[in-house]
Amino acid sequence: MADYIHELRTLVGHRPLILNTAAGALLDDQNRLLLQERADTGDWSFPGGYMEFGASFAETCQREYLEDAGLEVEPVRLIKLFDKDFYTYPNGDQTQLITALYLVRQTGGQLLDHVTDETVQVKYFPLDDLPPLFNDQSVKMAQAVIDDVRAHV
Template sequence: MADYIHEMRALVGHRPMILNTAAGALLDDQHRLLLQERADTGGWSFPGGYMEFGASFAETCQREYLEDAGIKVEPVKLIKFFDKDFYTYPNGDQTQLITALYLVRQVGGKPLDHVTNETKRVKYFDLDKVPTLFNGQSNKMVQAVINEVNSWQTD
């Protein structure tokens, strides 16, 4: 079902909605994280987005990563679920975001080199030098990636 979120918003307006999302953490060989500069808010975030009706979290991650970053990915590991984060978009839409964050690997495509309706640009960042992020959940997600990378060094 295409554009499920817009259809639901047409019914409920700006009222609070619980929405499922999925995002991917793609690291290069220097453990830098690929982030997306969002066209809607101007903040940075993980490539990812809302689940469509009938899709899984992993399928959502793959679809949204390709749309947002131009890269075909494969989920390698579920890093963490985030389920108690709230955000009000600039247009007034209120959400509780339930997000599955995956560690992903690139299996095709290349980073976007042009502006789209969702993405201004994509760029790799050192984990200790990420830009201002889109929302609080994105900050928690960066910390989860840092914890994941740190666990590799202790294994």
């Protein structure tokens, strides 16, 4: 995946790209949300990432969750599709992020317990006490999870 995005960026530089991503919302038995502290910005976000060529949103969510959080997950249902959010990365890369946010359940794996290229740590947070989130889309995603939890209580 990184090679695909890197290859595109060598062709277009920092110009705007529309990129597909998928993320998962995993809640524990106390309705606390698992978030990833990002290595690139120090902010928190949902485990997730860019879609690889030929993958589905659900497959992307599963792959990225394992990479970012150490957990095998299964998408339960689509919470929401976010399709009009823009972000400029610190290096100047401009994106419109099309993100599928799934409610997921854990099927295996263990919480990541070491620093990686993308993750400093993963941690559960109460929905009413979330840390500083990565970008506006992450804030909207958190609100969608809160709304989803309220609707399914």
